[in-house]
């Protein structure tokens with residue numbers, strides 16, 4: 001970049017425009033430099049009134065420093081109202097800096113051509129607000145309806161609802177890397193397989209355990225899953241006779257934690273057998289779900305908030321639940337025998353510390369319990385109000401008592417549709433545009449570092465791909481009704497290299513659970529208590545009141 005620090009606005013200066021020209025028309029000016037130079041102009045102006053301010057900017061280096069070294073055009077500045085009070089100077093400087101930043105983001109930023117309303121163009125507060133309140137998906141969905149399939153949702157972030165964007169973001173060449181905000185899901189100071197940004201760090205943790213998630217490995221030990229499922233069905237049947245509403249979300253979560261623990265850790269958590277209204281692991285899961293409301297905050301702010309909320313808003317229930325899970329994984333790790341082939345043993349054998357292995361186990365308990373629980377309960381909730389679909393499913397399941405459930409065509413459509421409508425993970429799965437050359441899509445160019453993502457909520461609710469998108473219609477997945485856009489845009493488990501590591505395990509669990517529930521006719525006579533399932537749209541959605549209830553008529 002050309003050095004323009006030699007320009008002395010007092011001696012070389014003919015008119016203020018010379019000074020501006022020097023600032024703004026230097027060759028190879030990048031947008032960021034332009035901003036820095038604009039700031040430098042502000043610094044120059046104020047430094048006339050407050051020398052110390054100038055000095056501090058001189059220490060910054062770069063064009064700001066070189067221009068701070070220059071003198072401002074006196075006649076221009078002399079006309080401005082003067083004040084020497086440091087607070088006024090500070091406030092005025094801050095305001096100018098803010099306005100300059102906003103102006104840059106709105107009009108000069110490389111993403112300034114991407115459509116979207118004014119607020120998210122200039123500040124991330126819009127996204128933080130909706131994320132906090134659990135309205136992110138619907139707010140962004142509305143933007144897509146208004147502005148098209150590519151919208152700017154924060155100064156440096158874009159959401160894409162066009163399925164054609166999925167392959168480059170998530171799949172091709174391994175997809176883009178996860179965005180920094182995933183760090184907020186680190187557990188006990190460790191990046192988990194889910195939250196790790198660095199592929200090499202993730203790979204060294206995932207490699208030893210990936211074989212456990214293979215379809216063949218799951219099939220070989222399907223008796224473990226059926227054992228958990230049968231206990232859950234028996235409990236649902238027993239509770240259904242009480243005449244009171246049964247919280248099937250709690251029941252499905254209980255099954256899910258048992259499957260994860262029995263299958264992966266070799267030790268059943270015993271959630272289904274617990275004699276309590278709410279699963280003891282629930283508050284632990286809820287606490288992690290709630291992390292989603294601060295997902296986009298910078299890590300330092302996130303950690304500060306976490307500490308503050310633990311200090312000023314402690315919760316006995318959450319602490320107890322955390323302690324229960326802490327004890328459970330602590331024992332798993334202490335008692336692990338390196339050759340026993342369990343998840344924890346494989347991690348330890350790969351050289352992962354005990355502390356981190358315990359954290360990785362916690363991550364699986366959270367990820368496995370929440371999403372699978374949400375999906376199974378959503379499927380049951382829909383089946384309970386669709387007598388025709390229920391009858392068709394029962395006919396198929398009863399006619400094929402010992403067939404692998406994943407080969408049953410109608411059951412397959414039910415599970416697929418359940419995964420489409422259940423918004424277990426409704427929000428964007430944000431990724432970073434890589435350094436090499438940026439990324440071009442749909443007439444837009446996104447510079448390196450831009451955070452791009454596609455929210456499952458918009459893809460699964462796109463009426464031009466899924467007709468009547470909010471209705472539960474398993475038939476849409478039958479035969480000729482299926483088209484390539486449906487297959488392309490369907491992504492309940494994410495896509496590509498970082499898609500759900502436990503996709504096959506979760507799918508097997510859903511098939512087995514629905515198969516056994518239908519065989520036992522457990523949902524006959526059930527009806528939903530509420531008209532809809534209300535969620536807060538966080539990374540892992542939170543069901544309002546943590547309840548999805550069914551009640552059985554006599």
Ligand code: HEM
Nearest residue numbers: 194367368371372375425429492493494498500501502506
């Ligand atoms: C129906 C149930 C499930 C759904 C819908 C689901 C959904 C997802 C999604 C959407 C992602 C991708 C996140 C992203 O790209 O940012 C993901 C990743 C992940 N899920 Fe699941 N999940 C389910 C069950 C499970 C279970 C049972 C486990 C553990 C036993 C699990 C563990 C993980 C892990 C560790 C990752 C991170 C993978 C990586 O980044 O390499 N999930 N899941």
